[in-house]
Amino acid sequence: MIRQYLGDSVDLFSVIGAGVTVFVAFKVAISLFRFITTHFLASTLGLPANLKNAGSWAVITGCTDGIGKAYAEQLAAKGLNVVLISRTLSKLEDMAKEVESKYKVETKVIAADFSREDIYDGIKLKMNGLDIGVLVNNVGCSYEYPEYFGEVEEADFSQKMIHMNCTSVAMMTEIVLPAMVAKKRGYVINIGSSAGFKPAPLLALYSGTKGYVEMFTRSLYHEYIGRGVTFQYVAPYFVVSKLSKFRRTSLMVPSPNAFVRNALKTVGVQAYTTGYWAHDVQRFVHSFMPASMSMSMMQGARKKALKKKAAAKSQ
Template identity: 60%
Template sequence: MFQEYLAGSADIFSGIGALTTGVIAFKIALGLFRFISAHFLSRALGLTANLQKAGSWAVVTGGTDGIGKAYAEQLAAKGINMVLISRSLSKLTDMARDVEEKYKVKTLVIEADFSQPDIYDNIRANIEKLDIGVLVNNVGMSYDFPEYFAEVEDPNFVSRLLHLNCTSVAKMTQIVLPIMLKKRQGYIINIGSSAGSSPTPFLTLYSACKAFVDTFTRALSIEYSGSGVNFQLVSPYFVVSKLSKMWKPSIFVPTPTTFVKGALATVGVQTTTNGFWSHSVQDWIMAVIPMSVITNGLLDNRRRALKKRANAKQNQ
């Protein structure tokens, strides 16, 4: 009797094991299919959103450098007029002139320092009557180098980082969303970060802000499901830019132009994306790396940055 019980139990556990293996295999296959579809087949299959149909204007914050500049250029290349918002009027003017000459679209520049909370009435007054189809919430800032939260020297760091990374996303969405809802179409693209996917020590406040962008975007996507307004969270790893302080492109560190070309192909396909195929690969790898390894790497970066700063002071 006992032997029969054991044999029956073995059959049950074998069945459970086979079912579990099948589920895991299915999830892996589904993940690979989604990865290939989003990053390599989306345009060919006609899955990518037609952003031109959403409206004649796009708004890009922080659109004079890095990822923001690449979004502005590639949206303008589609024939969409551009609203460029940043703190440097000279850069805005140069960017607007280049975009108008190269892509034959209209531009509107708005000088605004997103580290300040009192800029949004002026932005609203300038754009609320435009046919806005796309909003790219890109402006942001990070740490100069990995640092203990209590040892950040800039007394205004906390408020500046919160305003640039959180307030800007919420307030710009508050301004633009009613415009899109009224016509029942539009795309709001929020640039997050891989650092927002899980707590990142020594970049603590930046990580927390990008986690806010993540939650904010996902929740709005559900809240306004069926409204015609689409939300997308883009969580990149390193891209060649001043923000990342990485200047040499590679497979895992694309240029902003290359990155945004890949990211735009996922609009309408993925609500959350790493934007570029190699960043999705990195995301899978990072999911299995112990936090201790990540922490030690950040501490090494901190030590090198502090040593470099000390040497610079000595050479002054």
């Protein structure tokens, strides 16, 4: 029947069909190979970078909780001294004591509010002279709940988020990069988000800031890989933390420690990663999801959050 209409062109369609099938099968096989190698075989094959070789200090922003705390502790466990930078001095001092006694490394604490832009001269001065091999630009903030951009009530919302999620990444990188380039060794790990992968309606500014982190980091990767400095972009899905408001772990929502254990194995292996094996699976599914579907899911989440807020107000 088809041949009656299309004649010999049906053979051409078969060839195109076979070609597409082979191409897709090849792409799937490569992705599967990468997924297994990165998340399950990297350590056995000795692929992850030896971060201690790049310098004796690691710097972590937003380090007293969640993902940043896990990076700080796990880098200290590898024998790196750590510069701990966060907002609250008392939390930093408690953490420094704990890290020093548990991992027998040196620490330096810097209290700084990354929602401001006048903090970097002070940070630079306090880190002067340290042999910094690793920078983890982790500090970041998101929305209290999904909301229309024009209806967010928080004061200075845009300015604070742009300073925390964007300015911090560029400025901290600017501070450590010259010395890393001079010694031709260094790792800069920038924490983005799955919200930067595709449009995230009702989290528009967060999505935009993380999209910036992705392009900034991936561009720098190509600029500096030949000069000895490795940039890595890490884009997690949900991880248990105050920011995510997830309190319990599940297959798809790891603890910060489990997440970072997996993510550190990808340094030197992948320039771009979700950081966690189950998040790679989520990213694959997410890649097929239209933004309109995200919008309706987020509208549901917004409704729920507004109800909760109203109930709390009336109590």
